[in-house]
Amino acid sequence: MGEPAWWPSGISQEPFEESQSSLICRTSFGKTTMWNCYPATELQWWQQVPEDATIWGDWPQEVTSVENVTEDESGIVIKLFSQEKQWIARLCPLDVGQDASRIVRHNDWNVALQGCDILMPVAGWSTDTSDRILIYPHYEVVAINEISDNMQSIISAMAKVHSNLSQFSTPNSERLWNDSLKSIEAKLNTNTLWRGPHSKNTVGLPATNFRLSSIVKVDERLLLIAQPRRLVEHLLVGEQRIPAIANLMSLEREFANQMQFDESQRKQLLETWSNSVPVEWIGKKEMSTVLGGPWLWRYRAVLLNLAHANAFGDTKLLSSCNTWLGDVSRLQAHLGTLRMWKAGEWVGYSAIAVGFYAWKMQTMAGQNGLILLVGGAIFAIIMNRIYWSKDPSPY
Numbered sequence: 001m002g003e004p005a006w007w008p009s010g011i012s013q014e015p016f017e018e019s020q021s022s023l024i025c026r027t028s029f030g031k032t033t034m035w036n037c038y039p040a041t042e043l044q045w046w047q048q049v050p051e052d053a054t055i056w057g058d059w060p061q062e063v064t065s066v067e068n069v070t071e072d073e074s075g076i077v078i079k080l081f082s083q084e085k086q087w088i089a090r091l092c093p094l095d096v097g098q099d100a101s102r103i104v105r106h107n108d109w110n111v112a113l114q115g116c117d118i119l120m121p122v123a124g125w126s127t128d129t130s131d132r133i134l135i136y137p138h139y140e141v142v143a144i145n146e147i148s149d150n151m152q153s154i155i156s157a158m159a160k161v162h163s164n165l166s167q168f169s170t171p172n173s174e175r176l177w178n179d180s181l182k183s184i185e186a187k188l189n190t191n192t193l194w195r196g197p198h199s200k201n202t203v204g205l206p207a208t209n210f211r212l213s214s215i216v217k218v219d220e221r222l223l224l225i226a227q228p229r230r231l232v233e234h235l236l237v238g239e240q241r242i243p244a245i246a247n248l249m250s251l252e253r254e255f256a257n258q259m260q261f262d263e264s265q266r267k268q269l270l271e272t273w274s275n276s277v278p279v280e281w282i283g284k285k286e287m288s289t290v291l292g293g294p295w296l297w298r299y300r301a302v303l304l305n306l307a308h309a310n311a312f313g314d315t316k317l318l319s320s321c322n323t324w325l326g327d328v329s330r331l332q333a334h335l336g337t338l339r340m341w342k343a344g345e346w347v348g349y350s351a352i353a354v355g356f357y358a359w360k361m362q363t364m365a366g367q368n369g370l371i372l373l374v375g376g377a378i379f380a381i382i383m384n385r386i387y388w389s390k391d392p393s394p395y
Contacts, residue, residue, distance in 0.1 A: 008311035029235040057123030086138040095130035117157035139216040159276035162244035169203035196292025204241025232307040249297040266395035348380025
C-alpha cells in the first residue's frame with residue numbers, strides 16, 4: 001500500500017506505515033494524532049455503532065452500501081446508501097480540530113446560519129479534540145468553470161454567512177495574529193516579514209474554512225460547506241479565530257491558483273463581499289494596506305499555501321507561492337517610503353508643540369512662536385494627506 005493522498009509526505013518525519021501503527025503523525029511543523037480510517041470505507045463498519053468517540057446528530061441508519069469517491073489532502077470522501085437516503089461522508093484521518101462540527105453543535109451559531117446558502121453536517125463522529133467523520137446530505141461536486149461563472153454569487157453567499165456570525169465575534173487579536181505570522185515565517189524560513197496594527201473593528205469570527213472544495217450543489221443550488229481545518233493550519237496556527245476578510249483572501253488565493261485572476265477581478269470580488277458585510281468591517285482603516293488590510297491576509301494565505309505545497313509536494317502551488325512572495329518586497333518597499341511621509345507628519349506635530357509653548361511663554365521674538373505653530377499644523381496636515389493618498393489599494 002502506497003502513501004495516501006492525505007499523507008503529508010513532504011514534511012513527515014516517519015514512514016506512513018510506522019505512523020499508522022503508532023497513530024501519531026510527526027512532521028517538521030509539529031505533530032498530531034490520527035486514527036485508522038480505512039475500515040470505515042467498508043460496509044461492515046457502518047452496520048454497527050462505532051465506539052471510542054461521540055456520535056452526534058442524525059447518524060445514518062441501515063446503510064446498505066458504501067461507495068468510495070475520492071481521496072484528497074483532507075482525507076477520504078465516500079457515499080453512503082440506504083433504501084431511502086444517500087449521504088456524503090468525509091473521513092478525517094488526521095486530528096485537525098472540531099471547526100466543522102462546532103458550527104452545527106453550537107446551537108446559537110446553527111440558528112444564526114439558517115437561511116444562508118450553507119450545507120452543514122447532519123451528523124458526525126468526533127473525539128474530544130477532533131472530528132473524525134462528518135456526514136452531509138448528498139450533494140454534487142461543482143466544476144471549476146461553473147465556480148468561475150458564479151463567483152460573485154458564491155462570494156455574496158460567503159459574505160452573508162460572515163455577517164450572520166458577526167454577533168458572535170471576538171475582539172481584535174492583533175498580537176496573536178502577528179505572533180502566528182512570525183511562527184509561520186520561521187517554520188518556512190521565508191525571507192519576508194510582515195505585521196499589521198489591525199483596527200479595533202477587525203474582529204475574529206467562528207471558523208468556517210471555506211475553500212474551493214467547499215462549493216457544492218444541491219438541487220441546482222450552489223451551497224458552501226463549512227470545512228475541517230487544513231493540516232498545515234492546524235500544525236502552524238492551531239485553533240484561532242481570524243477575521244472574515246482572512247477567509248475571503250484565502251478563497252481569493254485559491255481562485256487565483258486555478259484561473260486567470262487580475263486586479264479588476266480582485267476589486268470586483270472585494271466589492272461584492274463588502275456590499276453584504278457590516279459597514280464597520282470595510283472602513284478606511286480596516287481596508288488600509290499600511291495598517292494590514294486585505295494585503296496582509298493575502299500574505300498569510302500565501303504562507304499557508306506554501307506550507308501546504310511543501311507538505312503535499314504540490315510543485316505548481318509551490319512555484320506560484322514563491323513568485324507571489326518575491327513580489328512582496330516591492331510592496332513593502334513602498335510601505336517603507338510611506339513611513340517617510342508619516343515621519344514628516346510627526347515633525348509637524350513637534351513644530352506645533354514647540355511653537356505653542358514658545359508663543360505662550362514668549363521665548364521667541366514677536367509672533368514667531370505662533371507662526372511656527374500654524375506652520376507646523378499646515379505641514380502635518382499636508383504630510384497626513386500625502387501619507388494616506390499613497391496607501392496602496394486593497395486589491
